[in-house]
Amino acid sequence: DTGVSQNPRHKITKRGQNVTFRCDPISEHNRLYWYRQTLGQGPEFLTYFQNEAQLEKSRLLSDRFSAERPKGSFSTLEIQRTEQGDSAMYLCASSPRGQGPYEQYFGPGTRLTVT
């Protein structure tokens, strides 16, 4: 069990550029979540996948944001035309299959800075 990994750990980009983050969940975890955390706040839910299906998207996820999870393994989160307000820590978490609210295992996050 190598845990949830996220790449890159840090990303600095200029306003208007596109960025893509990757999350590799714990193997055999079929649930995958993306959260965003801004300074001084708790994480906020962005989106959820069960296997390859994206089952819920938060209203926080504007049209500039898109997430995928091809083949139900790793996931990518893309932000197009970045804005300064997108600067945050982007967290990925995974949990095993089942009916219960099992523990979510979080990755270290990707810190995005938009200049």
Add this chain to the structure above:
Amino acid sequence: AQSVTQLDSQVPVFEEAPVELRCNYSSSVSVYLFWYVQYPNQGLQLLLKYLSGSTLVKGINGFEAEFNKSQTSFHLRKPSVHISDTAEYFCAVSEGDAGGTSYGKLTFGQGTILTVHP
């Protein structure tokens, strides 16, 4: 819609003193409650969780929490803190449907920074 309020943004304490971090939630359905800890430059780690059963739950590192349905609270306690407990603590809630099924989406509080002084 569910929401979580952590009543203290910062809690300073001296080493070996007891501590309580307060958390209140709002939800109209069955809830599952969690406390996570975030050490500097690290990811979130689960401390403990309440799913059902006994309202007093014990977690890692000597922490415990009590679920109080009537007061909609889930306060975190430790009888004697150490310097190494200095971190940010997050309370979170996940809602279940009428059958208790939950896919686990978490709603977090704003966090409480615990600082333990020597």
